[in-house]
Amino acid sequence: MFETLTAEIIAIGSELLAPDRTDTNSLWLTEQLNRLGIEVKLKTVVGDDDARLEETIKDATRRSKVVITTGGLGPTEDDITRKVTARALGRRLLLNEDLLAEIRQRFQNFGVAMPERNSRQAMVIEDAEVLPNPNGTAPGMFIDHKGTAIVLFPGPPREMKPMFENHVASRLASRAGSQKVVRRMLRVAGMGESAVDEKIAPIYSQYENPQTTILFNQSEIEIHLTARGRTEADAEALLDRLSEQIEERLGISVFAFAGETMEQVVGLKLSVGGYTLAVAESCTGGLLAQRLTDVPGSSKYFIEGVVTYSNDAKMRALGVEPILFLEHGAVSAAVAEAMAEGIRNRAETDFGLAITGIAGPGGGTEEKPVGLVYIAIASESGTEHRKLNLPGDRHLVRWRASQAALDLLRRRLI
């Protein structure tokens, strides 16, 4: 068994610290490294700041077997990666005459003389291998430093990616051995994060491989599993074993086994069963219909939706009896059930799904607070409702109400 190689990725450049910039290179690199069985343990974005960069490189080199930097290899004053990396590793920076000639030639090919400052790009860290960059003037470097592989790439993705693929992937693969990393995401509805953890911690804590992370995302719990194996099939087998145990423990609360969304899962079940659906919404204001129709091919089973905010609209469009508003109010089990039956009758579908509630921020009372939501489902086998008290702001209450309604339908379809 090989030990898993650990990697850190350092993105260099002050422009990457602006509030509207994300470092997408590290995402691509993480995917490539994972594929080789190398685990990314830490990512840094650092500006053109000598001291912080030097410390970052020193820390990374001491802790990890693979350190990859992107950016800061250009010809200008604020391109500090070469000199700071040399200093961090205690190596000299030497002029490479061959490289200088090449860079000069590149400029000549475009009919211009090399600006003097580009000679900076011919400075190479002592004992580094130069990685050719056919798409730019900044060459990369590969350094073996006390058993750690340090790779310096230029920042532009179209320069960095082919350099990784052509010159670095195979070098790292031979260090990584044959281990592969495979991920899987399970999704859970209708349970809290702590409740899920209490149930499955006794299972997943038995395994160091796969690793398990539980995440709370809007009204879903995500269970992220990461497995390592000599082959992808080995890793998948580890995932299969653990996810089967988790499924057995959580039962039908697990609704997705490969990261599918609730609307995709429900859509597939409707589609496979040949069922049709219509929905009536009050507080979710179209969100339920929008999520259902976000799935390509949903026109096969989604027939009609109505958004009835006012009592008038609920009576007119869904045939809800006026007496129900008087006796129970618009936010009530009776109205939710009448809405579900009303839209099912009108659209002549197998299922009618309805939501009525108070999304906030206004409109709540002591008796009927913000977050009170009734969902109902009508079908040939009868009509039923659920009463929910949903926490969160308007956006979350709406999202959670739509999720609960979809989950009610999903459970009916099992």
Place this chain on the structure above:
Amino acid sequence: MFETLTAEIIAIGSELLAPDRTDTNSLWLTEQLNRLGIEVKLKTVVGDDDARLEETIKDATRRSKVVITTGGLGPTEDDITRKVTARALGRRLLLNEDLLAEIRQRFQNFGVAMPERNSRQAMVIEDAEVLPNPNGTAPGMFIDHKGTAIVLFPGPPREMKPMFENHVASRLASRAGSQKVVRRMLRVAGMGESAVDEKIAPIYSQYENPQTTILFNQSEIEIHLTARGRTEADAEALLDRLSEQIEERLGISVFAFAGETMEQVVGLKLSVGGYTLAVAESCTGGLLAQRLTDVPGSSKYFIEGVVTYSNDAKMRALGVEPILFLEHGAVSAAVAEAMAEGIRNRAETDFGLAITGIAGPGGGTEEKPVGLVYIAIASESGTEHRKLNLPGDRHLVRWRASQAALDLLRRRLI
């Protein structure tokens, strides 16, 4: 003149190191910090790895005056931020009985007993101030450590953002001194990115302060302006001058001057004018209704919505004449106008707004390709339509169609 405060942001959680995850919290936090005149010098994403996290916190605390962490405050075993930060700072971790009682109460309010592991979330670092989290069970912490402000936030943006705004922004502002950074975002609809840039580049390129960035986001152009001044008023004045010139040049294509969304702008106009609206959607599947009703108070003007995917539903719910489908097809100007009139008549509103089109990926033909969308508006003054050929995938076509429909209504309301 004060020296500029430097900050580092640390995002914590192994799931953030997956190849498909970006740390968006740090972008939002960077924007907020910049606004206070605080410069972000380094960002880290670190997994649930005690040793690396401890080192990261130690380094950041030594180098920077503001250190912000997000994530890892949950109730589970892999939520390590509390204990590792305490260790990095050489402080104890103490049980806060008041906090424990509060967390217990939160669970009771939802009718469930607190799982034992949630008591972890009542552990507080010695001498830290507790930051209340009304949207979740994980409280934050504010620690003054040898002159450096260390702030621990939970990971979910909906919990973190209000905690920053209500409890942290003012604390940091008082440390940050006098240079203020103020940003403003203008939004443009109905023009391309290059067209906008060609028109306004001669204006904004005259200024180094404010700085201007143009961003293309779904179907909107965002114009980001950033100004620096000794006071916020100074910086705001610079923004006023530039944004007035931009508005003069772009006219009514600028729909928002303070980052408002299209649905907020339209909602305000409907509300102020005392108008009512109903919508009928085909390819957008409820997105138009959902966006309109996402605005609190929209029940005042939004009366009804229908999602009519099939021709049957369009006839039944909207009274579209069968002959129109035969002569023009479901995706046509005639059907769009009939839908707008149909929903307006049925809901008895001032305006009827309708969308019919082909969102893809399937369903396109040579004559009627994916992205062909008709939008129509009906009111007392008559009915009109627009034909659109929208680029992008299903998700983008739907979003752009809803945006164009809202913009059509906005222009009618001016």
